[in-house]
Amino acid sequence: MQFKDLYRTARSPVLSIEIFPPKTEKGRAHLEKEIAQLLRHPVGFVSVTYGAGGSTRENTLSLAKQIRDQYGVTTVPHFTCVGASRSSILEFANRAIAEGAENMVALRGDPPKGQKTFIPAADGFRYAYQLVAFLKTHYGDKLSLAVAGYPEGHVETRDLATSIEHLKMKVEAGADLVITQLFYDNADFFRFREMAVKAGITVPIVPGLLPITKYSQIHRITQLCGAKIPKDLTKVLLAYDDGSPDQQMAGIAAAIDQAGELLENDVPGIHIFTLNNSFATAHMVEALGHYFR
Numbered sequence: 338m339q340f341k342d343l344y345r346t347a348r349s350p351v352l353s354i355e356i357f358p359p360k361t362e363k364g365r366a367h368l369e370k371e372i373a374q375l376l377r378h379p380v381g382f383v384s385v386t387y388g389a390g391g392s393t394r395e396n397t398l399s400l401a402k403q404i405r406d407q408y409g410v411t412t413v414p415h416f417t418c419v420g421a422s423r424s425s426i427l428e429f430a431n432r433a434i435a436e437g438a439e440n441m442v443a444l445r446g447d448p449p450k451g452q453k454t455f456i457p458a459a460d461g462f463r464y465a466y467q468l469v470a471f472l473k474t475h476y477g478d479k480l481s482l483a484v485a486g487y488p489e490g491h492v493e494t495r496d497l498a499t500s501i502e503h504l505k506m507k508v509e510a511g512a513d514l515v516i517t518q519l520f521y522d523n524a525d526f527f528r529f530r531e532m533a534v535k536a537g538i539t540v541p542i543v544p545g546l547l548p549i550t551k552y553s554q555i556h557r558i559t560q561l562c563g564a565k566i567p568k569d570l571t572k573v574l575l576a577y578d579d580g581s582p583d584q585q586m587a588g589i590a591a592a593i594d595q596a597g598e599l600l601e602n603d604v605p606g607i608h609i610f611t612l613n614n615s616f617a618t619a620h621m622v623e624a625l626g627h628y629f630r
Contacts (some may be wrong), residue, residue, distance in 0.1 A: 339481035351606030417446025473511035533542030549588035
């Protein structure tokens with residue numbers, strides 16, 4: 338089912354999850370067990386990322402097809418502009434559609450390691466809205482597209498109003514759904530949503546959540562993407578050893594509270610960045626499952 342139909346017809350908020358292709362056979366075996374656990378829950382779709390510069394692009398499509406065929410769930414490949422020419426974009430999209438994809442997450446992507454600024458590939462695109470427009474021109478209604486939103490502003494564009502303008506360009510180019518970057522203060526999301534609606538953005542805006550089960554790991558991620566962990570949450574988490582069971586449960590409890598408040602305030606769904614681990618996601622869904630029935 339396409340994004341535009343999924344959220345339009347849903348009778349309750351949509352639960353969706355994000356995974357990434359493992360790099361090793363051990364990782365693949367682990368993910369297969371995790372997927373089986375995750376898909377015990379009413380998941381609307383599974384999005385599948387790929388590595389920097391498209392380094393796991395082939396694995397993204399094969400993993401998306403495998404999960405779609407095995408479980409009958411909608412799977413959604415990601416695609417970024419990093420290292421991608423127009424011909425490689427069409428090659429990827431053609432294969433994705435041939436294998437059953439109806440949706441795609443269209444992103445600019447982060448500059449490869451060692452580059453301070455984003456440099457488009459030859460015959461490629463500098464901005465995500467250009468990728469969206471290109472895909473819509475070639476595929477029309479064959480693909481429903483999701484794009485990223487940044488509740489705290491993009492790391493390269495800290496002004497939130499400017500980030501909203503860029504988001505509107507992506508939606509006007511043809512995006513049907515906005516999935517936000519991770520955030521830990523719901524006030525940031527509510528402000529972002531209000532500004533987006535005032536700017537005329539009418540597509541569903543879905544909060545993306547990453548439960549903190551190891552503080553040092555998520556702190557590194559937030560430093561890279563420009564998000565922040567509130568001081569009070571940091572204090573709670575740092576009361577425990579890094580990655581310890583107690584810290585994991587404190588982080589999961591915070592994620593449950595965060596998601597619960599969002600779900601009480603009319604979000605169309607929750608998108609959980611699982612990091613290929615079902616532990617936190619399972620706890621969240623068990624606590625919040627009544628929202629997703």
